[in-house]
Amino acid sequence: MQIFLLCTIFFTFFITINAWYYGRAEPNAWTTGGVWPLPWQITYFPGNHTVNPSLFRLQAKTPGCDIIDKAIQRYRTLAFPGFNAATYQGDQGTLTSIIINVASSCPTGVPTFDMDESYSLSVTSANGIGIIQANQVWGALRAIETFSHLVFLPKDNVYMVRTANVTDKARFPWRGIMVDTSRHFIPVGTLLQNLDLMAQNKMNVFHWHIVDSEAFPYPSIRYPDITAKGAYSPKHQYTVDDVKKVIDYARLRGIRVVAEFDTPGHTGSWGYGVPNLVSQCYDSNGKPSILPNILDPTLQANLDFLKGFFGEALQMFPDEYMHFGGDEVLEDMTDCWYNNPQVRARMQQLGVGSDTGKLLNYYWQKFFDIIDSVRNGTKKIVWQEVLDQNVPQENTIAHVWKGSTLSEVYSEMYNVTKAGHYAILSSCWYLNYIKYGADWGYVNEENMRDRGMYYQCDPQGFPGDQTQKAAIWGEFVDATNLIDRLWPRASAVAERLWSDPALTQSADAAWPRLHEFRCRLVYRGFRVQTINDPDYCPYEWDEKYQEL
Amino acid sequence: MQIFLLCTIFFTFFITINAWYYGRAEPNAWTTGGVWPLPWQITYFPGNHTVNPSLFRLQAKTPGCDIIDKAIQRYRTLAFPGFNAATYQGDQGTLTSIIINVASSCPTGVPTFDMDESYSLSVTSANGIGIIQANQVWGALRAIETFSHLVFLPKDNVYMVRTANVTDKARFPWRGIMVDTSRHFIPVGTLLQNLDLMAQNKMNVFHWHIVDSEAFPYPSIRYPDITAKGAYSPKHQYTVDDVKKVIDYARLRGIRVVAEFDTPGHTGSWGYGVPNLVSQCYDSNGKPSILPNILDPTLQANLDFLKGFFGEALQMFPDEYMHFGGDEVLEDMTDCWYNNPQVRARMQQLGVGSDTGKLLNYYWQKFFDIIDSVRNGTKKIVWQEVLDQNVPQENTIAHVWKGSTLSEVYSEMYNVTKAGHYAILSSCWYLNYIKYGADWGYVNEENMRDRGMYYQCDPQGFPGDQTQKAAIWGEFVDATNLIDRLWPRASAVAERLWSDPALTQSADAAWPRLHEFRCRLVYRGFRVQTINDPDYCPYEWDEKYQEL
Known part of the structure; x- marks a missing residue:
């Protein structure tokens, strides 16, 4: 029966890919x-x-x-x-x-x-x-x-x-999409539409990168100033009801909401509403340099703040997992810790001398203690460099984003899992690999259209034993507010993370089904982009207009 | 007063670009x-x-x-x-x-x-x-x-x-956007929305690339089979009323509709409904090769057809100008003319021997005579290679699409206008230069973000005298159906083609105004993409949703 299925797929593919190659995709959708x-x-x-x-x-x-x-x-x-x-x-x-x-x-x-x-x-x-x-x-x-x-x-x-x-059944237990609501604020309706599309693609984790250097749309009740002063404007904040609505809408669709509060870097927007939370930055001559963007862990008041803040956040987001970021801190550690005389004086008192690496370790130790104290058992995810930097690692999950070719990605995955970590892979699935034309998966190296590696990348494609490979999950990263660009590219990833890898090796074979599914989404009312060039759906998207 | 204006622009730019650079674009829009x-x-x-x-x-x-x-x-x-x-x-x-x-x-x-x-x-x-x-x-x-x-x-x-x-006033009399409705069919509502956006950007020519190899959505009354068999499906055809609606909607907004019927190549879809219109193609061993995609001008019936067809089309589209294509014919000339025994036999009878170049010349001579006979005074536009190939040139307008760097583009423009032609420039403004992030214009060569050349390219940027430069018009080319990708990229081109070049040299200076304008379009109800990363509008786009 499997042979029959494979033959059907092959035959469908043979007809459609030829039709497509010669310029007339048949309306296989529907x-x-x-x-x-x-x-x-x-x-x-x-x-x-x-x-x-x-x-x-x-x-x-x-x-x-x-x-x-x-x-x-x-x-x-x-x-x-x-x-x-x-x-x-x-x-x-x-x-x-x-x-x-x-x-x-x-x-x-x-x-x-x-x-x-x-x-x-x-x-x-x-x-x-x-x-x-x-x-x-x-x-x-x-x-x-x-x-x-x-x-x-x-x-x-x-x-x-x-x-x-x-x-x-699902191949991977974690099939996520990360959406950044800081650099561009994304109103609730758009987030909910994205949850609908995720559910229809059988994805199950919404990684909500809710705040970052640029803006702080997360609604803190205990620290109202952090939102009032950190958000772009009163229109660019979520309410507590918004957050609850997102979590409930996701729950009804079998989707977990995992929030990310990126620390200690990327915290510029936190600083507007909490005095002294982020430290001033200086160049090596003592002149003001970059904008403050890293927490100052040398002040006890800041550790107290973190305890209060995360006590609230971990109640707001009931998922067992939370993402604590940890990426891109090196420049800030130099300018805002090492070059800051007050911070450096307090570093001496803490016994880390002038070693910012030790201070970073101190930070994570304290931070994870705080998290355990406010909600014991919280599973902690961090971006991979936190582990690269040898900070405390017990039970943390590495989110891998490095590597820009398949072999680099596979080598990153090998190293992280070799070190015994669970890992979420995102390197292959950044939306910034977007290209002109059909970019969701490429046919083969010789094909004149480079159709990108979204489909090609397999989270278990690296060499390694089964234990290592079992530690891998996957996540698509959209760091823009262009959810209409995300689909159907993320659909390619959805299949990679759900289906039997033996049956889903080839983007060519996937093409007719993805085309049909894209057309189905369009007819359901979602403005999802085309996957081919040229092609057509039985029912095309159209805009409303007024005759005037 | 101009100094005052420049200072205002500079000051606005100074504030906003700094705010942007440090991660918090101020809501200058509105x-x-x-x-x-x-x-x-x-x-x-x-x-x-x-x-x-x-x-x-x-x-x-x-x-x-x-x-x-x-x-x-x-x-x-x-x-x-x-x-x-x-x-x-x-x-x-x-x-x-x-x-x-x-x-x-x-x-x-x-x-x-x-x-x-x-x-x-x-x-x-x-x-x-x-x-x-x-x-x-x-x-x-x-x-x-x-x-x-x-x-x-x-x-x-x-x-x-x-x-x-x-x-x-307008800098250039022709400020166009080309949209291809063949490879992907674009329903009428979307075309009308695009006309609204064009008018709001003061663009004045809708170049409707209405048919191509893939599909024939244009509604011919005289030759109903060409539409019935050439369109993807009955849902993928325009009606005569649709065409009239587009022309009238455009007229009310001060926009001309210039249709393109690309000949003699790119005519595969014409052939489904008109027997023997396109000739069969063979490789050098006489075996069938590529799909038929070029008109056969050696049959008198085909010239008669063209007379009937364009007699109707030139009534349907009242603009004085029509675009007749002429691009990418070389492979077809070999396989479908030279290697086709029947065509080659008739070439002998026509006195062009085995010289397909001469047959191409014969075609254009006959074709332009036909156009003049059915509507005298029609202004004829062709893609640049028609002129490169030394076919009859009198009064034809060259549409320049070659050149992939600014200097290559400028050299193409110099050559075409030096030869005495009017020219429409599109080389800089293909949507396939789309990139991740803000790609509508770049700040300077040193800037780490390559923001593309949409804004940078000046149609008169090539060296040459005023007469040459006066012969230039401009057009943005969208060969996808992604009108939501087109804007606000095409807005960058709109300013380049409308405004005083002395006041619009820099994408940096343009940025705050384009940001404001994009936000205005969003609030008017158009889903136009962001131009910055990060940024925000006072009123963001959101999707509707149903609580379920």
């Missing part, structure tokens, strides 16, 4: 019911179901769980975009319902690292009733999304469903 | 009333007007001209985005109206190459009545847009207008 990201096992059977969206029902075997009940409501539209009940002329449908059967009880809290996203889905039954089976609600959410991909439109306002059996 | 593109003469006076958008009126001195009347309606919203009459708490306004005085009568037809876009605008009068003075309605449209840029919001729902005198 005519195949292909699933993105590719399930670990999917078997298609001959014959399709008809379905009448007015009569069809997704049904929880045990109703009353908000996560499932609301998903059922959402997918009434998501599964059948463009449906018009008034003009519907199809039949009653041979598929009438899908029963959703979840083994464990409805979670009241947010999803956690060990969430079980596996599921099975069967729409093969002759009685017109399909079945979703999952251990946890999170698997059921993924199953419903998969079901919605089996739907296709043979013509306008007519819906069919592929007859198929699916058994599926 | 607090300065800066104009984009920069007028040739603008004098600001101390003190601002207040304005009550409910009471304020733009008034035509002679009402009844649809172009002005509809503009007045549009700018009720465009000039005061976000206005809420119900919650307005401002005063009656010290500026109560602007009288629009146009010297010549209302044109019933479309704008033409020699349209006069000059105007003056004064909002200095003590009696609260401003004045727009223009020779033609087109100048009045530009004046109204300029007025709308003098409006700013000191706080929410409060509007003020800078006190200023403006005298302005």
Whole structure:
């Protein structure tokens, strides 16, 4: 059956890639019911179901769980975009319902690292009733999304469903997207839309890089000045309700929200509202140099502040993990610690002499103690250089962002995991590899279009043993506010992180399914960019206009 | 006064660029009333007007001209985005109206190459009545847009207008944007939104690259099969009403629509509906090679077809100019003419022997005769290689797209104009120079961010005499369907083509105004990308969402 599947993929690919090569992509979208990201096992059977969206029902075997009940409501539209009940002329449908059967009880809290996203889905039954089976609600959410991909439109306002059996699970437990809301403030509606797109790509971690040097949109209740003075403007702040809304919206979609408060560097915007929190910076002649952008750990008041601040933040963000940054501190350590006479005097008192490296170690030691004291058991993520700098490492997770070619990336991953760390890989998946044209994955080295390495990069592609490789997770990084650029590039990463690597080696083979999925997202109402050049969707995005 | 203006610009720039450099762009948007593109003469006076958008009126001195009347309606919203009459708490306004005085009568037809876009605008009068003075309605449209840029919001729902005198005109008579609707079909609403953005950037030529090898969305009435079989699908065709709507929408905004029907190459999609129009292609061994993509001019039936087809097309598009393509034919000339036995036999009969260059010359001679016979006086534009290939040149305009560095571009321009041609420059302004980050213009060679050459490139930057330089026009080329990527990059080109070059040398100086203008467009409802990294607007774009 796998051979059959592979042949189908190959044949589809053969037709479409040729059509594409010669300039006319066939409208394969909405005519195949292909699933993105590719399930670990999917078997298609001959014959399709008809379905009448007015009569069809997704049904929880045990109703009353908000996560499932609301998903059922959402997918009434998501599964059948463009449906018009008034003009519907199809039949009653041979598929009438899908029963959703979840083994464990409805979670009241947010999803956690060990969430079980596996599921099975069967729409093969002759009685017109399909079945979703999952251990946890999170698997059921993924199953419903998969079901919605089996739907296709043979013509306008007519819906069919592929007859198929699916058994599926996540390859990596951490499939994230980092969004920076500091350099450019991103209003809540856009963040929520991004969560919708993440869920529809089966991604499960929203890494919220919420503050940085430039601005402080995070709403602190205990320290209102840090927000009032650190945000770009009163319009460029989140409210506590906004943060709660994001966390809840994410929870309903099986997505964890992991906040990042980058310290001790990148803290310029923290300093506007908290006196003496960041230290003044000087060049080697004692003249003012760069803007203050690093915490001053030599003042006890600052350590007290951190305890108060993170006591609040770790309540606001219930996820077990939090990201504490730690990148790019070297220049600041020289100018704002070493060259600052007051800081240097206090360094002597602390017994670190003039060694800023020792002060950095002192900082992390104190900082992690503080974190443990305000919420014991917090899992701590830091950017990789914190570990490169040999600061205290026990149980911290390294976020790897270095390496600009595949072999450099693989060598970074090898080293980090060799040292015994869990690691989140992002090096391959920075949005700044964006290129003109189709850049989500390249066909081969000889191909005249360099289509980028988003799809090509495999987090376990480095040489190393299974223990090392098991320690890897993955995350896409968007440091702009251009969420419309992010998709469908991040979709390529979503498949890399979800699917069986043996079945997803080639961007060529992925292309027709990704094209179809992109068209599906467009018809659902998301302005997602094209993946090919040229191509077309059965239903194109258009703008509204006023005749004047 | 010019010194004063320059100082103001310099001071504004000094403050903002520093703020930006250190990571916190101040919200200069909506607090300065800066104009984009920069007028040739603008004098600001101390003190601002207040304005009550409910009471304020733009008034035509002679009402009844649809172009002005509809503009007045549009700018009720465009000039005061976000206005809420119900919650307005401002005063009656010290500026109560602007009288629009146009010297010549209302044109019933479309704008033409020699349209006069000059105007003056004064909002200095003590009696609260401003004045727009223009020779033609087109100048009045530009004046109204300029007025709308003098409006700013000191706080929410409060509007003020800078006190200023403006005298302005276009630097180049042709300020175009090319959009390709073949490789990716672009629905009408998106084309119309693009026309709105063009008008708000004072651009005046929509170069509609409507068909190409991939697809034929142009609606021919006389040859319905060419559309039915050449378009991607019935959903990927324009109707005649669509084309009329685009032309009329453009006319109301002072924009010409210049269609391009690229021949004799790039015609693959023409061939699906017209038997024998494009010839079969073979390699040197006589085996089928590339897909047919070049017209066969050796058949009289094809020349007859061209006469019928362009007889219709030149009625559909009333502009005096039409673009006939002519690029990238060499491979097709070999494979589909020289290597095609039937074509080669007919070449003998035509007396061009085996010389495909001569056949190309024959084609253009016949083709231009046909164009003259169906609409005498048509101005013919071709891509530069048609002239490079020494085909008949009289009165044709060269569209220059070669050259990938500034010096290469300038050398192309020098050669083309030296040969006595009018020329449209596009080499600098291809969207495929898109980069990560701010890429619309670079500060200087030493700057670590390469911000691209969109702003830097000056169409008259090449060495040459005034006659040569006077023959140049400019056009931005978007060969994707990503109109949201186009802006505000095309805005950089808009200023280059409209404004006094002496006042617009530096992307640094342009930056604060372009930032403000981009924020204005966002608040007007256009999803236009950021120009800086980091930055923010007083009113950010957000997506709508449903709580579920």
